[in-house]
Amino acid sequence: MAPGTVGTLWAWLSYLALQQWLPPQHMGMLIAASTVVGWWACTTTARNMAVADPGSIVWDEVVAFWLVLWLAMPMGWWGQLVAFGLFRFFDAAKPGPVGWADSLFKGFGWRGGWGILWDDFVAAFCTLLVIAVWRFL
Template identity: 85%
Template sequence: MRKTEPLLALHPGVRFLFAHPAHLIALGFGAGLSHVAPGTVGTLWAWLAYLALQQWLSPLHIGLLILAGTAVGWWACTTTARNLRIADPGCVVWDEVLAFWLVLWLAMPMGFWGQLTAFALFRFFDAAKPGPVGWADEHFKGLGWRGGWGILFDDFVAAFCTLLVIALWRFF
């Protein structure tokens, strides 16, 4: 929880969620409304949504959804952050959703334990922000388009780190 965020940014409500289509997307269709660990809740939502989506979409279509979700998410995260007047609000979880979809898309097929490990690794890299994740988080801040990209970018770097660990785990 960031001490500098106003109360609205910490706990926006259903009214804020539905006030603008960008809010609905950026807050992960409600996952970001969680008062406890919204990033973790958003990642859990992403995991369940991915498992449902793969029943109907081919890997190619999931990849295209991630690509389109990135473009739309950049707009949604930029708009929502601007409306909350916070550079990277904790309630914005679309970045976790897209990044974890990317992890699952590139690492599947995996059983439950592999997916759980991927989840734990991603949450570690996203929350602790070691090395390159911290660099990405610090260098792309603001309320404009660059800041909107920054909301997404540090999570994509966390996804890359997660995928690197999985690749090394599978290699050795």
């Protein structure tokens, strides 16, 4: 199983556990803090591994899928499964805006660390857009 898929599954499971103890506004604060800490961690890890976007970093999937669940919940199991599938599609295939986001910030330093996270946030946005259209119809 690909590391990104494992990271997204972990995000799903951990979100379901965390929401038992954290009200929505605290979950939002956790996502924001995790983004800032993740930016630093992704920057540092990529630099130390000497790889611009290491596939072994999955924090980007975790934070982005937490964002999807936080904004789309409540959903039943099937809705969550659809959200998981959509996010994995957008993250792996990188169609349109996700591919653009993936190419926007490359390299090392703060730009590279942000780039590791950025394409996953755009994949999360695309996922949320599809869910919004699905709910509207």
